[in-house]
Amino acid sequence: MPGAANPDANPWANDRATFDLYRRRARDEAEEMTCAAQAAAVLGPLIGPGESLLDAGCGGGSYLWSFRRRGFIPEWWGLDHTPELVDLARAEVAPRAGLAPERFMLGAIEDLAEGSYDNVLCFNVLTNSPHYAAPLERLLRAARKRILLRESLGDELVVRFTPDPYLDEGKRHIRVYHNTYPADEVIGLMEAEGFAVTRIRDERTGDGTEMVVDIPHQWRILLGERRS
Template identity: 40%
Template sequence: MIADVTQNGWDRFSIWGHSATVRELYARRCRREAEEMTAHAQAAEILSQRIAPGDSVLDVGCGSGYFYHSLTGRNLPVEYWGLDACAALIGIGRDILPRFGLPAERLIEARIEDLNAEVDHVVCLNVLSNIDNYHRPLERLLKTARKSVVLRESLKQGAEYHYVRDDFLDPGIDLKVHVNHYDVDEVTRFAASYGYRPEIIVDRRSGGQPELVIGYPHYWTFMVADRIASDRGDN
């Protein structure tokens, strides 16, 4: 039998490109037709205490880049960049957000593993909990930022790792996704080992209580890490 070997496996087996409901929601958020996410409002307020005029912000796992509105809506003087691995979601932002002043080339289709950058601030919201583990991607974010990393993930006392079916995808799509909860003390120690001073902040939306997402509990928590060491080299 002839083998069939292609390179489209990431797109085929990733949940993010298989929900028309998500694509429609992200488009409405880009058009400012949907209410601002509480997590985005909180992240923007956290950044507002750290941003200097002309600073750059990289939104990792940006979806379609609508966090841009949270920054511009507060008149924060930053250069926004967004990165996401899902071509369909990045395409939505490239199509809509230039109407609001964001150049399309500021939205980059790439995975965290592809990231090789240096920016002032990195924001990563609700991303690392849905991949296999946090160590390598968080290391990349910590090495990328000059000043701070703002993270919102499922963090609690004691780690748990789950790989579960996502029942909220398009009809006929049968895919699983990681729903991981990382140990909060372990994650903060990891950030500190890269020259940061991490701080845990209670998530405003959930109030520190578990919240069901795709039917599974998430323990949303903000970790804000401010760089205290100037060396961005290898640890």
């Protein structure tokens, strides 16, 4: 399948418990994620009429509900390289939101075209990538106006690539990246690509440390606004 991640190496297709949670979120039946609420509260008011938004690494597509709930209805697109999650968004979010299923696209961030969306949202994605630089460069070039990111950012690069004991039985050999990236370097790349960058305090963690699958993550939110 073009643009799809290898299922034998992709944790998102091999974690039934998380998948069930994503299904409930897609149906808007689960408790709202604090970070999704914050994404909508920060980015929503900046989005002009008729502007598009790409939710990059959208999972089951549920962030749309956080924007809708707050009255923000940009032209919504989702992208994810896990077929099961794109199918979930197409089946559960699209019809409830009155959108064509094609608004949720199977594909890789790495294949995004330059200047393709007004706004880009990317939450909790690059931390689980081998490295942030190549996909972030693509996201920055895809964003015509602004980008909102949430990733684990610290003082220095920490690469963790470990089996995940919380995956389904028989899949726990799959290794997952849980990286922390140097905040200054990430901000430097955003600035070099033409964005003014604002740090925004992460409400879920208070800019502290959160353990995710027993690994410390330092979730930080960055807003990038393209200089005119």
